[in-house]
Amino acid sequence: MQEKYLDTDTLDSIGPLDVVTRQVVEGIRIGMHRSPVRGISTEFSAYRQYVPGDEIRHIDWKLYARTQKYFVKLFDAETNFIANLLMDTSSSMNFSSGNISKLEYAKYMVASLAYLIVDQRDSVGVGMFDDALRSYIEPKSTPGILADISREMEKVEPKPRTNVAEIMHEFAGRMKRRGMVMVFSDLLDNTDEFIKGINHLRFRGHNVTVFHILDPQEIEFPLNGVWRFEGLENDGELVTQPARVRQAYLRELEEFIGKVRGACIKSEADYVLVNTAEPIESVVSSYLLQRMAARMR
Amino acid sequence: MSFLNSPALWGILGAIGVAVPIIIHLLHQRHRRRTDWAAMELLRRALVVRSGQVKLEDLLLLFLRCLVLALVAFALLRPTLDDQAEGFLGEQRVGMVIAIDASFSMGHGKNDTRMEEAKLRVGDILDTAKDGDPITIVLMGEQTRTLLRGANFDLDSCKEELMKAEVFPERFNLERATVELSDLVDELKASVKECYIVTDAQATDWANFSEEAAGGLENLSQKAKLFIIPVETEGRENLAITDFSYSSGSLGPGGLSRFTAEVRNFGLQTHEGGSIALSVNDRNGTPKSLGPIKPGESRLVDFYPDLDQSGDANLTARLGRQDDSLLIDNQRKASVRIKDRIRILCVDGEPFSGDAPSETFWLKKALELNQFGDDAFIEVKVSDWEELDASSLEEYDLVFLANVEEFDLDSAARPLDSFVRKGGGLVVFGGDRLNLKKYNQVLHGSEVNLLPGELVDFVAFGENSEAQEESGEETSWSLAEPTSSHVLAGLASSLPQDARDTLRFGKTVQVRPDANSTVILSLAGIDTPLVLEKQVELGSVLFFATTADRDWSNLVVHPLFPMLMQQTITHLTNPSSGTVEGNLSPSESNLEPISAESLEEAVASMDAIVIPPETSNLTGIVKDTRKGTEISRTLLILALLIFILQGFLAMTFTKRMTATGDSDLQQSLRKHTVVAARRT
Numbered sequence: 001m002q003e004k005y006l007d008t009d010t011l012d013s014i015g016p017l018d019v020v021t022r023q024v025v026e027g028i029r030i031g032m033h034r035s036p037v038r039g040i041s042t043e044f045s046a047y048r049q050y051v052p053g054d055e056i057r058h059i060d061w062k063l064y065a066r067t068q069k070y071f072v073k074l075f076d077a078e079t080n081f082i083a084n085l086l087m088d089t090s091s092s093m094n095f096s097s098g099n100i101s102k103l104e105y106a107k108y109m110v111a112s113l114a115y116l117i118v119d120q121r122d123s124v125g126v127g128m129f130d131d132a133l134r135s136y137i138e139p140k141s142t143p144g145i146l147a148d149i150s151r152e153m154e155k156v157e158p159k160p161r162t163n164v165a166e167i168m169h170e171f172a173g174r175m176k177r178r179g180m181v182m183v184f185s186d187l188l189d190n191t192d193e194f195i196k197g198i199n200h201l202r203f204r205g206h207n208v209t210v211f212h213i214l215d216p217q218e219i220e221f222p223l224n225g226v227w228r229f230e231g232l233e234n235d236g237e238l239v240t241q242p243a244r245v246r247q248a249y250l251r252e253l254e255e256f257i258g259k260v261r262g263a264c265i266k267s268e269a270d271y272v273l274v275n276t277a278e279p280i281e282s283v284v285s286s287y288l289l290q291r292m293a294a295r296m297r
Numbered sequence: 298m299s300f301l302n303s304p305a306l307w308g309i310l311g312a313i314g315v316a317v318p319i320i321i322h323l324l325h326q327r328h329r330r331r332t333d334w335a336a337m338e339l340l341r342r343a344l345v346v347r348s349g350q351v352k353l354e355d356l357l358l359l360f361l362r363c364l365v366l367a368l369v370a371f372a373l374l375r376p377t378l379d380d381q382a383e384g385f386l387g388e389q390r391v392g393m394v395i396a397i398d399a400s401f402s403m404g405h406g407k408n409d410t411r412m413e414e415a416k417l418r419v420g421d422i423l424d425t426a427k428d429g430d431p432i433t434i435v436l437m438g439e440q441t442r443t444l445l446r447g448a449n450f451d452l453d454s455c456k457e458e459l460m461k462a463e464v465f466p467e468r469f470n471l472e473r474a475t476v477e478l479s480d481l482v483d484e485l486k487a488s489v490k491e492c493y494i495v496t497d498a499q500a501t502d503w504a505n506f507s508e509e510a511a512g513g514l515e516n517l518s519q520k521a522k523l524f525i526i527p528v529e530t531e532g533r534e535n536l537a538i539t540d541f542s543y544s545s546g547s548l549g550p551g552g553l554s555r556f557t558a559e560v561r562n563f564g565l566q567t568h569e570g571g572s573i574a575l576s577v578n579d580r581n582g583t584p585k586s587l588g589p590i591k592p593g594e595s596r597l598v599d600f601y602p603d604l605d606q607s608g609d610a611n612l613t614a615r616l617g618r619q620d621d622s623l624l625i626d627n628q629r630k631a632s633v634r635i636k637d638r639i640r641i642l643c644v645d646g647e648p649f650s651g652d653a654p655s656e657t658f659w660l661k662k663a664l665e666l667n668q669f670g671d672d673a674f675i676e677v678k679v680s681d682w683e684e685l686d687a688s689s690l691e692e693y694d695l696v697f698l699a700n701v702e703e704f705d706l707d708s709a710a711r712p713l714d715s716f717v718r719k720g721g722g723l724v725v726f727g728g729d730r731l732n733l734k735k736y737n738q739v740l741h742g743s744e745v746n747l748l749p750g751e752l753v754d755f756v757a758f759g760e761n762s763e764a765q766e767e768s769g770e771e772t773s774w775s776l777a778e779p780t781s782s783h784v785l786a787g788l789a790s791s792l793p794q795d796a797r798d799t800l801r802f803g804k805t806v807q808v809r810p811d812a813n814s815t816v817i818l819s820l821a822g823i824d825t826p827l828v829l830e831k832q833v834e835l836g837s838v839l840f841f842a843t844t845a846d847r848d849w850s851n852l853v854v855h856p857l858f859p860m861l862m863q864q865t866i867t868h869l870t871n872p873s874s875g876t877v878e879g880n881l882s883p884s885e886s887n888l889e890p891i892s893a894e895s896l897e898e899a900v901a902s903m904d905a906i907v908i909p910p911e912t913s914n915l916t917g918i919v920k921d922t923r924k925g926t927e928i929s930r931t932l933l934i935l936a937l938l939i940f941i942l943q944g945f946l947a948m949t950f951t952k953r954m955t956a957t958g959d960s961d962l963q964q965s966l967r968k969h970t971v972v973a974a975r976r977t
Contacts, residue, residue: 092335095333095334102335186335188335188338188339218335223332225329227330227331227332229332229337229340230334231334231337232333232335233337235337238337238341241351244950245340248343249340
């Protein structure tokens with residue numbers, strides 16, 4: 001790949017894996033994804049007791065012979081899906097304690113996942129937002145969209161204030177078909193509003209995954225000495241000895257993460273805490289493996 | 298509270314020490330780094346929780362660290378509390394300076410001497426000391442001798458040193474002792490300082506202090522608790538030779554000289570049957586009976602030793618009576634130098650004085666007297682001033698200058714100055730030719746200062762109206778009654794008044810004497826000296842404010858003149874005749890002690906404690922007076938405890954903010970990822 005964010009090494013590492021969604025989404029094209037519309041494919045899914053109106057040909061007679069009851073076979077339909085990748089481009093995402101900022105990390109993740117999705121003939125769309133949706137690339141399954149995504153991401157100029165919840169509400173209304181929504185953000189925003197946004201998406205039947213991206217310095221807070229912290233979201237500055245407040249900070253962080261994670265679990269959304277110190281391929285691979293494992297269950 | 302170390306020095310060092318952590322703290326605060334930060338809300342919430350506690354912890358640690366340094370600095374000042382609190386706040390370290398009177402009067406006593414008594418008293422004092430107390434023991438005579446100086450107390454070594462204490466042939470110099478004791482007290486590093494003076498408390502030393510001694514004792518009592526501990530022995534009978542010296546006569550070969558010894562009874566009873574003998578160069582002479590000497594009475598005994606041999610003669614007068622309790626003052630010495638030839642140069646400043654005999658004529662007559670031919674041991678050479686070879690002055694013992702007009706600084710004054718400083722004698726006579734201004738400039742200036750005074754002016758009888766009025770019908774001045782103890786004055790005073798009154802002076806040089814010169818004879822009716830002397834290093838200069846001829850007076854034809862000249866020869870060629878170093882101070886022979894009550898009165902203003910000789914409980918009295926506790930050790934222990942406390946707190950605070958719960962927290966954060974993924 002020639003595009004900046006479609007790193008060959010990363011994609012080589014991820015490539016053999018398939019993007020597998022936990023729930024079956026509706027789709028026109030037959031793909032590898034299970035459809036909620038049962039009975040239209042040949043792959044057996046489950047039994048259900050016969051009710052008037054069911055087609056007689058779907059009754060399992062062998063089972064009738066053993067149980068003296070009528071059961072019909074249900075079959076999963078394999079369809080394609082639409083994934084919307086929403087990337088937070090606010091100023092806070094621009095923070096970096098090492099070689100890569102959270103925003104850059106998110107861009108690599110978005111590009112990688114978009115490639116994988118398109119590669120298996122599903123559609124992917126990408127939205128970039130700060131306090132509003134700044135750009136949106138409509139979902140397509142053609143490889144050309146990858147270049148568009150990469151180009152758009154290069155144009156990003158971080159701005160203060162994130163409003164993830166509002167963006168989620170907006171997408172909940174925008175997406176007519178149920179699909180997959182992946183949010184890439186540090187979520188340093190109003191947590192309660194964010195949870196409402198998650199619930200709204202889930203209510204509309206979307207499969208939601210939250211990639212909570214944090215810098216290792218934000219996670220470990222390992223600074224010593226006296227520091228002046230200047231907020232990236234125009235939220236003032238603070239002078240303190242990090243070592244002396246480290247414990248309290250980490251407790252706050254734990255509480256914050258716990259609250260987001262708890263809301264995700266409650267809404268049956270996926271939550272992935274991403275430490276930008278970890279290799280991108282490792283994070284994506286790990287995520288996909290977990291999804292594969294979930295499917296096997 | 299008081300301090301053993303300098304508060305100024307250690308106070309400044311302490312302040313610097315305390316300032317160090319504060320400065321580090323401030324520098325640490327100033328040295329801040331910056332970073333952008335995204336999770337400001339989380340940080341802000343953490344700060345709300347922790348900032349107050351952090352500040353409190355910081356201030357607590359800073360305060361404790363400053364307190365540690367302040368306590369150490371304070372401990373280094375070695376503060377002492379005035380009240381007695383030993384065992385609770387600190388330790389009572391007692392520093393002692395023990396001064397033992399080692400003057401020869403301390404040798405008095407038939408069985409036990411006063412020095413032995415003093416050692417017993419010192420032993421009692423040492424019984425109050427504890428191991429480690431700084432102890433100084435000195436022997437005080439004319440000067441101080443140290444047995445122990447600031448040594449940590451150890452009973453055995455102290456007693457060993459004490460055994461070395463002995464009596465010296467010196468007097469007790471109270472003035473000097475107080476100054477030196479004060480310095481020794483300053484050296485002590487102890488919360489309690491004590492100074493003990495163990496003495497036989499002779500009345501001559503203690504009854505009437507000099508201002509210097511009183512000031513010294515006052516100063517001493519302010520620095521330390523001052524104890525004066527008199528010791529006594531039975532009786533105080535003592536017969537002593539208080540003086541023995543050359544009195545008069547010629548000290549040349551074959552000359553007759555007189556030495557006089559003064560014997561004094563310092564006891565309370567009349568001494569009878571005693572004798573005194575003179576030995577010359579260890580050859581004993583026949584003892585002379587002293588006869589009865591009443592208490593306080595002195596007896597003068599003259600000796601006319603046979604001093605035919607040239608060279609140094611050592612004379613010793615000894616009391617034959619050996620039964621008094623202080624033997625050291627029963628003898629006295631004198632030493633003279635007998636020269637086989639004395640060379641004198643007479644310089645005539647007015648060689649051509651008409652028909653009348655010149656100055657040198659009269660001088661030569663008086664100096665040579667009745668010596669003739671090769672037997673003459675006084676050799677007089679007469680020289681004119683113009684012919685004088687100043688470089689040859691060292692060939693002579695004495696130089697007489699008679700009516701010399703003036704001197705050149707380099708060619709005459711400097712050689713004369715060198716001659717006198719090396720021990721030569723210079724005699725200057727006045728006269729009309731004297732250029733007084735030049736004399737003052739050259740011989741009484743800053744470079745050469747030989748004259749005993751400034752030559753003011755010539756004064757002739759009758760020119761001074763006051764003097765004339767006072768003298769009534771007189772036409773000249775007479776010699777004033779001699780008051781000086783000088784040997785030359787003694788000659789004049791030995792003359793009968795009538796004979797002395799025949800001496801007449803019509804003119805003189807008025808002299809303003811220097812402070813360091815001695816006026817030997819003066820003129821009556823006018824306030825100006827006639828004969829003055831000044832010591833210039835090893836030699837002496839005599840100035841006669843009259844002429845050596847008959848122009849101004851009839852001195853040269855008076856019988857006193859040859860006597861004066863002969864005595865001048867002896868005096869100037871034996872400047873130290875009759876005095877010998879090492880002779881004892883007569884005042885020390887007076888064993889009369891001052892009573893303890895009188896001593897208490899004498900030192901009442903000095904806050905000194907007098908412990909009478911009969912007091913048996915010396916140790917108890919000393920202990921009862923002690924107060925003052927040094928708290929340095931307590932402060933250092935306190936500083937150490939606070940240091941440990943702050944270290945513990947710092948470690949606790951640090952652990953709390955770095956280690957505790959961190960691993961759990963990180964684990965918890967990792968779980969979030971895993972759980973969520975599994976959930977998926």
